[in-house]
Amino acid sequence: MLEVNGLVKRFGGFTAVNNVSFKVDEGEILGLIGPNGSGKSTIFNMLSGTLAPTSGSIVFAGHEIAGLAPHRIINSGIGRTFQIPRPFRRLTIFENVALAGFYGQGRHSRARAEEAAERSLAMVGLPTDRHASVDGLGAAGLKKLELAKALATAPKLLLADESLGGLDEAEMDQAADMLRNIRDELGITIIWVEHIMGVLMRVVDRVMVLDHGEKISEGLPSAVAGDPRVIEVYLGTDAETTQAAAAEARRRAGG
């Protein structure tokens, strides 16, 4: 469904993403992990059109989309969330999502947009009341709103950017389950960028690990969690935490 080949992004002399290639199959959840500054968000920004790649190709559903304007990419069926929620505070919760439903589907029909808004809000568990203000939402609520906005654009591929930062453990599990539900019930393929390895490993089908803009490992969660390169590079130098995290990841992935 998505095929990325030799993707490169340079900012001046700095190479943020260096020759990364990967594939995403229809209906799978691909986890994308890596330390801060490893290029995860840059890849997301190129997939969603916020940044134009320096070189490389991104083929989505048979079409080259590298360098297209963001709204064209969104209309072609890729939805995204932002790492830090970016709600429109001048609009109500419902209007936020209806806006995405109106413009994101590329159909510009108000009735369809409102329908999509109700469906998406219900899916993520936010009130479908038309007057509720964004100001009342906490961290978890804002993440849900972010997800509802992306869902309202009727994506075939959802790019979920570090959607669990700032949540407690129960909320994290809930959010992870939600992503799996979105895949299972709506059939949406997902690429999920996340810092928190444990929760991610439980839900994803495959994991790709980045470091300094390069792909260093890819495969099943259990295999990647045991990869010494991943343990060394991604999980850092503190041996004890590293071991514990890897064990936790394996346990979760296995169970």
Place this chain on the structure above:
Amino acid sequence: MMGQGRLAAWGIGLAALVALPFVYRDPYHLHILVLILIWSFAYTSWSMMGRFGLVSLGHGGFMGIGAYVTALLWNHLGLSPWIGIPISMVAAGALALIVGYPCFRFRITGHYFVLVTLALSGIVLQVITATRDYTGGSLGYTPNRTSGNKLLALQFDDKTTWYLIALGIWLFGIVVWHWVDRSMARYALDAISEDEDAAAAAGVDVTAEKLKITLLSALMTALAGAIYCQYQMFITPDTVSGIAVSLQMVFAAIVGGLFVSLGPTVGAIITILLAETLRIGFGTKAVGWDNLVYGVLLVLFIIFLPKGILGSLLDRLKPQRKVPRAHEQEAVQIARPGT
């Protein structure tokens, strides 16, 4: 949503406004009312984009184009304003697109956008002054009086006719304002004014949406300029164009209230009455004083009353509509078993 009561109030108000010139015929007061209506329309046109954070100081330019192009076509080519006005609007619209497209495409926003539009105002003013052989320069310009059909020339002698024309134009502006306010484009533009990337991620074509509202605003402003010219039958670069006129639009819209449909109208009432009071009270000694007063008031309003007079008044009058916060609603749903 417009309730029955509000619709009735609008209806009664409009009927009273239409009936006014037939029962009250003081020409000076009607003149003031015509000016207020035409300028209200110009300010409303400005606020169409101003309310979305697209602060333009170039609208004096659009207004000048509307006035001068219409008058020049009439005097030199004998083209009726009925054709001249649409041509002047197209000219202003084309200029808006030429200036707007690169601004929006390359993300020139905030202060930089204001500066670009400021330059636009200055350029139009310079062009009018520099081509004085045609435009009369800073001495002003007068459309030729028609000896034929007054309707064709859009020249009327009686104030009542002009009052009704101005009222129609003003009402048109208010209707367009409401039409935009209820459209999805308003959501998109509100979203764009907060966060362009997030709006784009929701599928909004940011450049196109900004261009559309800019085009609409410029077309309407040019129409205001043309109507002003037809009514006054005398225009100077300073009264219909230039930076002073642009600033006056910003001032009136902000003072009246940017986010309510009648805000710019309230602004026009204040600016016109202020200018007239200064003119009558102090005569030629007070030339330019209105700009000074605008400047001081603008600073005070931006600091103390950012929603403007009408916006703040409506907020005060309206009992705060209690909107349940989202988290309160969640709590309600959790507390309600079986839902």
